[in-house]
Amino acid sequence: MIDGVQLHPLRQIAVPKGDVWHAFKSSDEGFAGFGEVYFTHIEPQQVKGWKRHNRCTLNLVVVQGAVRFVLYDDRAGSPTCGQFAEVTLSPEGNYQRLTVAPGIWMAFQGVSAGESMLVDLIPELHTPAESDKKELNEIAYTF
Numbered sequence: 001m002i003d004g005v006q007l008h009p010l011r012q013i014a015v016p017k018g019d020v021w022h023a024f025k026s027s028d029e030g031f032a033g034f035g036e037v038y039f040t041h042i043e044p045q046q047v048k049g050w051k052r053h054n055r056c057t058l059n060l061v062v063v064q065g066a067v068r069f070v071l072y073d074d075r076a077g078s079p080t081c082g083q084f085a086e087v088t089l090s091p092e093g094n095y096q097r098l099t100v101a102p103g104i105w106m107a108f109q110g111v112s113a114g115e116s117m118l119v120d121l122i123p124e125l126h127t128p129a130e131s132d133k134k135e136l137n138e139i140a141y142t143f
Helices: none
Strands: 005-009 036-042 047-053 058-064 067-072 084-089 096-100 105-110 116-122 131-133
Touching: 036 105, 058 084, 084 096
Parallel strands: none
Antiparallel strands: 005 096, 036 116, 047 105, 047 131, 058 096, 058 116, 067 084, 067 105
């Protein structure tokens, strides 16, 4: 895995009237403060990215469908500089929280038959100036 990226297994608790899915506690590793929680959906086979946050630590949980995350490290001096990592998360089969440190490029793709949805907790309010974007063809990776 890329330096600064972590996976955290999450609990799903079976309850007769509807299951409980844990996502995040302030005592969890990776918690860097609270600024905003947002949801985003992605259509099947569509790709969103590339995006790199400069200050924010991302904490991503897929709550519907399945999403393949592709991470790329171009940070000078990083032990994983030049490397890619890929992980697919889903509430059915691989329910984990993905924590991504600032400075790592990320793109993601909906890989289920229907719409997928994820939630992200970031430590500050989202501002466009805090992140950088690239077109998909600007980083050599085939989706």
